Amino acid sequence: MKSVRNHLSLVLALLSILFSMQLYFIVERSIDAYKVKLSQNYSVIAVSKEELSSEAFAKINKIVSQAKEIAPDSVIKRLSSDMKSTNVELLKLTLPRFYKLSLSHYPSPEEIKKLKSDLLAHNAITKVEDFAHTHDTVYKLLLLFKNVVTLFSSVVLLVTVLLIFKELRIWQYKHNERMSIMGLFGAALWLRSAVLFRLAIVDALLASFVAFGIFTYLSSYPWVLDQFKNIGIDVVVFNPIDDFLMILGVAVAISIVLASLIVLGHKEEA
Amino acid sequence: MDKVIIAQDLSLAYSNNETIINKASFSINSGNFVFITGASGSGKSTLLKSLYGALKPKQGSLVVGGVELKAISRSKLNFLRRHIGIVFQDYKLVKEWTIEKNIMLPLLINGYLKSVAQDQVEKLLKHVRLNHQIGKYPLELSGGEQQRVAMARALAHNPILIMADEPTGNLDEYSSQLIWNLLEGANNQLKTTVIVVTHNIPKNLSVDYKHFHIEYGNIHEIR
Numbered sequence: 294m295k296s297v298r299n300h301l302s303l304v305l306a307l308l309s310i311l312f313s314m315q316l317y318f319i320v321e322r323s324i325d326a327y328k329v330k331l332s333q334n335y336s337v338i339a340v341s342k343e344e345l346s347s348e349a350f351a352k353i354n355k356i357v358s359q360a361k362e363i364a365p366d367s368v369i370k371r372l373s374s375d376m377k378s379t380n381v382e383l384l385k386l387t388l389p390r391f392y393k394l395s396l397s398h399y400p401s402p403e404e405i406k407k408l409k410s411d412l413l414a415h416n417a418i419t420k421v422e423d424f425a426h427t428h429d430t431v432y433k434l435l436l437l438f439k440n441v442v443t444l445f446s447s448v449v450l451l452v453t454v455l456l457i458f459k460e461l462r463i464w465q466y467k468h469n470e471r472m473s474i475m476g477l478f479g480a481a482l483w484l485r486s487a488v489l490f491r492l493a494i495v496d497a498l499l500a501s502f503v504a505f506g507i508f509t510y511l512s513s514y515p516w517v518l519d520q521f522k523n524i525g526i527d528v529v530v531f532n533p534i535d536d537f538l539m540i541l542g543v544a545v546a547i548s549i550v551l552a553s554l555i556v557l558g559h560k561e562e563a
Numbered sequence: 564m565d566k567v568i569i570a571q572d573l574s575l576a577y578s579n580n581e582t583i584i585n586k587a588s589f590s591i592n593s594g595n596f597v598f599i600t601g602a603s604g605s606g607k608s609t610l611l612k613s614l615y616g617a618l619k620p621k622q623g624s625l626v627v628g629g630v631e632l633k634a635i636s637r638s639k640l641n642f643l644r645r646h647i648g649i650v651f652q653d654y655k656l657v658k659e660w661t662i663e664k665n666i667m668l669p670l671l672i673n674g675y676l677k678s679v680a681q682d683q684v685e686k687l688l689k690h691v692r693l694n695h696q697i698g699k700y701p702l703e704l705s706g707g708e709q710q711r712v713a714m715a716r717a718l719a720h721n722p723i724l725i726m727a728d729e730p731t732g733n734l735d736e737y738s739s740q741l742i743w744n745l746l747e748g749a750n751n752q753l754k755t756t757v758i759v760v761t762h763n764i765p766k767n768l769s770v771d772y773k774h775f776h777i778e779y780g781n782i783h784e785i786r
Contacts (some may be wrong), residue, residue, distance in 0.1 A: 471657045477615070478669045478716075479644030482637075 300496050303551070306457050307500035307544050313449035314543060315508060319530055320442040324435055326526040328399035331431060337394040337405075338363075339412050340420040344390055354411045356396050356404060363391040389419060402429050457551060464489075465555050472559050486556045493548035501541040509533060565593040567724055567756045568614065572623035575606065575613050583609045585780035586623065593723070594754045596747075596770045598761060601777035607760040610777065611728050614758065615647055616640045628723065645673050648717030648755075650727035650742075654709045656701040662688075662712045663697050669720040680719075687715040691741065707738025714745050724756045725749060731761070743768070 339350075339360075350360040365388050369381060400408065405423050412421045472485045508531035511517050521528050531537075568591040575584040583606040591597055601607045612618040613625060616632050625632045630643050648669070649655075656665045663684050670680035688694040691711035693704075701709050710730060717725055727746065731739035747770050749755040764774065774786035 471659070474655050474657055475668065475672070476641075477617075477644065477649055477655070478672050479641040479647075480668075480672045481641055484672065 300492075300499060302460050302463075303457070303493070303496040303548070304500045304503070306453050306460065307497060307547060308503060309453045310450060310547065311500060311504040311540050311544060313446040313453075315504070315531070315536065315540065317442060317446040318536070319528065320439065322528045323521065323526060324439055326521075326528050327435065327524065330526055332396055332399040335396065335399065335424070335428065337396070337408065337412075337424070338422040339392045339394055339418050341390045341392060341415075341417045342419060343417045345392065345417060350392070350394060350412075353415055354408045356398070356400060356408055357394050358397040359395040361393045361395070363393055365391065399432075400428075402432060457547075461551060461554060464551075465558055468555055469559055472556075482556070485559075486552065489552045489555060490549070493552040494545060497541070497544035497548040501537070501544045504540050504544075505533070505537050508536070566590045566626075567593045567595075567628060568758075569626040570623065571625075573613070573620055573625050574622040575609055575618060576621040577609075577618075582621070582780060584613075584777070584782065587782040588623075589775060589782055589784060591756065591758065591773070593756055594750070595756050596750045596768075596772040597756075597758045598764050598772055598774045599758065599777065600761060600764065600774065603762075605777040606780060607777055608728050610782070611726055611758070611760050615644060615649055615726055645669070645720070646723050648720070648722040648725040650710070650713050650717045650725070650730045652729040652732045654701070654706075654713045656709055656712060656716075658701050661698055661700055662693065662704070665701065665712055666716045666719050669716060669722075673720050675720075683719060684715075687719055690718075691715045691745065707734045710734055710738060711741060714742055718745065718749055721753060722755060724758070727757070727759045729761055730759065739765075 344362075345360065347357070347360040350357040365385065369385060369388075396408075402425070405425055405428060409421050409423050412418050468489050471488065475485045512530035517530060568589075570587055570589050572586045572588055573584060574582055574586055576582045587610075599607050599610060609618060613620060613632070614627055616627070616635060619635075620633045623633075628643055628646060630639060632640075635643070656662070657668070660668075663681075666684045666687055667677075667680045670683060671677070675683070685694065685697075688697055691714060693708060693711055693715070696704060696708065701712065704712065710733075714730070717727070725746065727742075730742050730746075734742065743765050746757050746759065747768065750757045750770050764772075772786070773784070776783045776785050
């Protein structure tokens with residue numbers, strides 16, 4: 294029971310850090326996936342006096358991944374009822390060319406502004422419609438969501454670090470006595486601190502494996518999967534190799550720093 | 564006879580700079596049994612601390628086991644302490660370890676194999692008459708029993724020097740007698756140098772001993 298209590302305080306603190314960290318990454322991945330989805334649906338319309346290829350648009354601004362000419366047929370069809378066929382042909386020749394530009398990623402408002410000015414700087418392009426208002430609203434909403442989650446994760450991290458520092462004092466008191474006694478019998482520093490480092494690493498492993506279990510379960514939990522399905526994105530909630538290695542690395546690093554702080558703060562009894 | 568401890572004009576002080584021991588010179592030979600007495604606060608324990616390197620000399624020279632302690636490095640101090648056994652009035656046992664592990668501590672530090680260390684611990688526990696308590700933790704034992712564990716730990720690695728700071732201060736007669744017997748035995752049979760800080764020198768000792776008395780920061784050799 295005493296041994297469980299010894300481990301529980303650090304394991305819980307580590308779990309809290311690992312949770313806030315993984316939560317942040319899930320949100321980051323969701324936003325990235327959602328941006329990709331938005332970029333597929335978002336496009337800019339450019340009006341040109343002459344024919345321009347996809348490569349020509351890409352040369353104007355690298356963000357343009359594809360340019361597709363919009364056929365003027367539907368507009369002409371509406372007008373053609375009152376016009377002679379020769380006039381329709383003439384109109385077809387004099388009408389400017391409309392292009393739907395697809396972008397390589399979901400752009401920021403600054404990138405949209407730059408794209409618009411780059412396009413308008415081209416001699417042939419006369420008008421650009423960037424649907425900036427709609428874009429900005431969606432983009433700001435995403436940004437707000439990301440900032441709220443970042444803030445939440447940071448607060449959890451800060452509170453946990455403060456808790457860990459409080460725990461550190463208790464550990465320092467608990468381990469100082471044993472380290473001093475070992476020192477009186479000539480134990481080298483590594484031997485005096487071995488128990489502490491072993492305890493810290495065991496706690497890091499415990500926290501990592503508990504986090505692994507919980508996130509593996511969550512990543513296949515139907516309710517979680519439905520949330521992503523509802524907004525039409527596919528997100529890896531937990532990668533059992535990459536994410537686990539990262540969680541393990543962070544947990545071990547925090548534990549070792551904690552143990553090192555105790556060892557460095559240890560004062561010999563005089 | 565080899566000198567285990569040589570002090571020349573030794574002055575000791577804590578960080579507040581108040582001198583506790585003032586320019587003392589003395590020596591202790593290998594195999595001596597030495598008592599250090601003095602009134603409370605006279606500096607007996609301070610002197611003992613300096614002998615095991617927990618307090619560096621403020622002035623003068625202090626050589627223990629051929630090593631000058633004034634500017635000793637941590638690794639050399641560790642090496643020296645591996646050849647010393649220390650007994651404290653408050654036992655200084657690791658509470659979260661069993662008494663077996665506590666006694667094993669100096670053996671493991673000195674690189675003994677665990678199986679050899681375990682055999683040695685069993686012998687020592689019989690010696691201090693605690694072999695039936697092997698799996699217990701220090702706080703499950705009485706004060707006298709804890710001090711016997713501390714004594715067994717001090718003897719475990721056959722040190723060249725045993726230092727004891729008021730080892731029988733809080734003990735009943737039975738435990739006190741057992742501690743004195745063990746210290747005498749180590750001195751008689753193993754020729755271990757023994758230094759004991761105490762208020763009262765026991766009357767029924769069978770060993771020949773040296774006696775230093777500390778008064779007003781000065782060390783007087785009485786016997």
